[in-house]
Amino acid sequence: MAESVQERIIPAMDTLVKYDNPVLITIRTQKATKDAAATKVGTAACKIQTTPPTADLRREAVEILNGILPPRKWKEDGQTWTQQVSSTPATRLDVINLQEQLDMRLQQRQARQTGICAMRRELYTQCFDELIRQVTVNCAERGLLLLRVRDEIKITMTAYQTLYQSSIAFGMRKALQAEQGKEDLITAAVELREQKMELEKTVAELRQKLEQTERRAAELREAEEKKHMEEIRFLKKTNQQLKTQLEGIIAPKK
Structure with missing residues (x-):
């Protein structure tokens, strides 16, 4: 696999990070590969090519950039394209354009200004990546x-998101438990109401029995008192008769 010199200018992908023009990746034939290898060996035997220090630094910066922001690859019409982040130093105008692009996309995508918003977070992440790219081009260590x-x-952010999801799950569990507990309490309340009605019915029956018992007891007491009074009157009458008879016997005859 090797990159060909064929390039094309297409609209950049929807991101704030600045990329170079896409490059077509072609597969060379086996013969072309052998010829290139032989040519490379012959050229290497004839002369030794030296690389300027600036080129080494640039290559190192490009490698660091590719490590930070890996190249993109995609297929289109059976061809494989790749696109690397730009290694061109940023100017003051580039920074101003980046700020304008950020504000414009925040408005276009209707990102929320406060609270949790995935769209706003994505755009600011792209902006931060572009700033890292700009800084890395000038100073790799700072990048x-x-x-x-x-x-x-x-x-x-991942930890906060996990904590948020855990809290949501915990809240849902508590809500379900509360709902289930509510249903249990409703069922218990219904059972208690039924028991209360049964107990009230039992109390009413017992009160009715008590009233009947008291009424019967009063009737019996009244009958006993009446019978007792009659016995007393009978005994008094009998006593009076006996007393009269006794006085008649004891009294001397004239």
Whole structure:
């Protein structure tokens, strides 16, 4: 696999990161590969090519950029295209354009200004990647340090997202438990109401029995008192008769 010199200018993908023009990846034939290898060996035997220090630094910066922001690859019409991030240093105008593009896309995509918004987060992430690219072109060490900051922010955001999802799941479980507990309480309340009605019915029956018992007891007491009074009157009458008879016997005859 090797990159050909064939390039084309197509609209950049929907991102704030600046990329170079896409490059077509072609597969050379076996014969062309052998010829190129022989030519390369012959050329290497004839002369030794030296690379200027600036070219080495540029190649190193490109490698660091590719490590930070890997090249994109896609297939179109049976052909494979690749696109690397731009290694061109950014100017003041590029930074101003980046800010304008960020504000415009935030408005176009109707990103929320506050609260959780995936669209706003995505656009600011792209803007941060573009800033890392611009800084890395001028100073690779500073770009790597910014890469650490970006990765730390991603880890923190992932932790917050996991915590948020866990809290949502916990809240849902508690809501379901509360709903289930509510149903249990409703069922228990219905059962208690039924028990209350049964107990009230039992109390009413017992009160009715109590009233009947008290009424019967009063009737019996009244009958006993009446019978007792009659016995007392009978005994008094009998006593009076006996007393009269006794006085008649004891009294002397005239």
